[in-house]
Amino acid sequence: MAVKSKTPATEPKIVSNGNGSAKATEPRIAVWKTYKIYIGGAFPRTESGRYYPITLSNGNVVNVCLSSRKDFRNAMTVAREAAHKWASKSALIRGQILYRMAEMLETRGAQFREELQWMGMTEAQARTEVEQAVDRLIYYAGWADKYQQVFSSVNPVASSHFNFSALEPTGVVAVVAPEESPLLGLVSVIAPVLAGGNSCVVLASESRALSAVTLAEVLSTSDLPGGVVNMLTGNLKELLPHIGGHMDLNAFYLHTSDAAHIKTAGELAALNVKRLITESQTNWSSPDAQSPYRILDFCETKTTWHPIGI
Template sequence: MAATKTTTKPSANGTASKAETTAKNERLAVLKTYKIYINGQFPRTESGRYYTIKLSNKEQVNVCLSSRKDFRNSVSAAREAQEKWAGKTAYNRSQILYRIAEMLETRRAQFTEELVNQGASAAAAKEEISIAVDRLIYYAGWCDKFNQVFSSVNPVSSSHFNFSSLEPTGVVAAIADQNSRLLGLVSIIAPVIASGNTIIALASTQFPLSAITFAEVLNTSDLPAGVVNILTGEVSELLVPFTTHMDVNAVYINTNNQQDKVTAETNAALNVKRVKVEASIDWTLPKNEDPYRILDYTEVKTTWHPIGI
């Protein structure tokens, strides 16, 4: 389908109260349709299905219930985008991640409102956005450094120059922390794409709004189409396609459910996916940002060449 890009103004977010505006006979607010984000576009789910989120302001939002086909389309987009994204200079990727942080910062008000409407306290919302911005900047800074820190020149016992450097694993499918409104998603997307991977992330089922708004941030941040794809929907429905797709190289699954862990790790064996299963954590803690999260989605490549004349 030819998806239309949702236009957003700071005032026209979906959280304005319909009841309030109509009662005072003022201007009717324009509500936002929350759609998914695939290949730099905002289509509705191909399945036409939705689920409903009730916000703390009594507002109700219909959210896409993404299907395995939406995931399949996302993987195609991510695969298509991957080599070009990895081929950009690290400095360029770094600037784009920084740009995402800039765009997020400028939309604090909208995100605060959304987070509050999804149940966060105003203070918590502010903190979460601040940390999300700072986390993006943290990983932006790593783009052109992690390879310096974690690569090696290997002193082999022959006349060869030998070095090992890190390269992106490829296409990563991630199920974000279901208990986090924004930070869990940002904290997994940033390290995955920092090295040149592309990602398909499933947002928290109960807190999908800021994930989609974050996609709007991404879409206005010079990030090439397909590098990040964000779906909304049910873990129970998407866990299997996420972990069985043969063109996915690595999966990140945030879950507290042992059966989901078993399923993910079992399915990963189909094509020897790299798989990381992690329990829900407090993403505000500094210890939950570190370059080893970049390393989780990289491959060590060792290159040999003779030294002669």
């Protein structure tokens, strides 16, 4: 993104001087990024070949992948494979990788600010959004190797057993990211899922999808194993039945205020009794937008009864 936000894309105007080379005085043709999806550590286009346009404040129109149910299915397959890999890493390493993501996001700050402004934010809003997103990753990086101690317990029981409860990742989580906050909101919903040792398939904000794709580029350079986060862009209404019904999905983190969507998701989630967590948070700067309890939402508690005194 070498082009300033106020510069409109230039039409190719190469004038031949007769010997095959273009005139040196012509303006350079801007090279715009193709916003692709992120599956298994690679950036494919949607298998459906469909796109939808997003009009930016600088007058440009970008075509973003309109992901299909098959893209979701493919992402689910790789997320399932990656779930074991990610869960078997030590909590410390998971925290360090989250920290690395924060570092990468910080160094790409200018690019994110520019994209956020193209999507309608003021410069000040964009700056705050990026800074808080970095801080949020740091917050969960810190919690990654601490929440287990806080939430695990040794339980008093009446029989001669040593009884304790420990946390384990839920598995594969589908995340439908908040529509309004394209970076901070997105980071705020992915980070606790990752800190808990889960892999995820994310459906980004439909109308503000750019920073989700760019965040995927950050993830791919942060030592995060491919497939742990998969980023799709597309339409919630179209994908909801396929996400909600997927029998291999362990949890569904749905951000919407649409009661019909929540009802559909709840009915479908019952098929394999996947966890369904719905939220309609809009203010991601508020104090309750980050909390270790958000990690707990994507953990299972395993309680062990260990015989003693026999």
